[in-house]
Amino acid sequence: MLHIVNKSPLERNSLAACLRIAGSGTILLIEDAVYGAIRGTTVEAAVKEALVRFRIVALQPDLDARAVADRVIEGVGTVDYAGFVDLVAEHRNCQSWL
Amino acid sequence: MTEGTAKKFMFVNRTAPYGTAYALESLEVVLISAAFDQDVSLVFIDDGVFQLKKGQQTKGIETKNFSPTYRALEGYDVEKLYVDQESLVARGLTEADLIVDVTVLPSRELGALMDEQDVVLSF
DSSP states (O other): OEEEEOSOTTTOSHHHHHHHHOOSEEEEEOGGGGGGGBTTSTTHHHHHHHTTTEEEEEEHHHHHHTTOGGGBOTTOEEEOHHHHHHHHHHSSOEEEEO | OOGGGOOEEEEEEOSOTTTSSHHHHHHHHHHHHHHTTOEEEEEEOGGGGGGGBTTOOOGGGTOOOOTHHHHHGGGGTOOEEEEEHHHHHHTTOOGGGBSSOOEEEOHHHHHHHHHTOSEEEEO
16 A cells, blocks of 8 residues: 655654554655655654665655755655656555645 | 445544544545445544544534534444544543444554555545
């Protein structure tokens, strides 16, 4: 299953809820959720730990817009908009953690 | 007669009832999907569990109290209501505080149910 998160994990619990409920799959971080993909935050440890069970990717244009593309956590991938579409097509279903 | 085309729809509710319109909107879509004989389940996570709190009195905020609708869902063959145990506990609630009978599940079991769905809609 593809899990899409679009809220900053430093402000909202969407990513935390996703990590608690979901057991495996792919997590795509978009919009303000890309702050969860970077080093040095209070959620970095949780994200690194989640890499064991999930494939985690962040949307490159959102990283670029926020000037944080140079500090993506090792193991977290990036995709462009076409890659976003591919992810949706690759998975049987998806859940948006609003 | 529509069994062959029924899909598994899950409605994920993560917001409290009156601060935003999400809870009411979710209920409306739930009833629509039920009318189309789909296999519908509802999940309540995080503040979504407050939607099911017994004893809501909305006269003072001049808003429609839609909580009795959860009790009517059975009449539309919507009987799969799941609540995240951790979310309940975190809010000082127990099953006895809820307006309807639900199945309380550990988080990961809810996740496994979510994986099985054809369509997942978030509110």
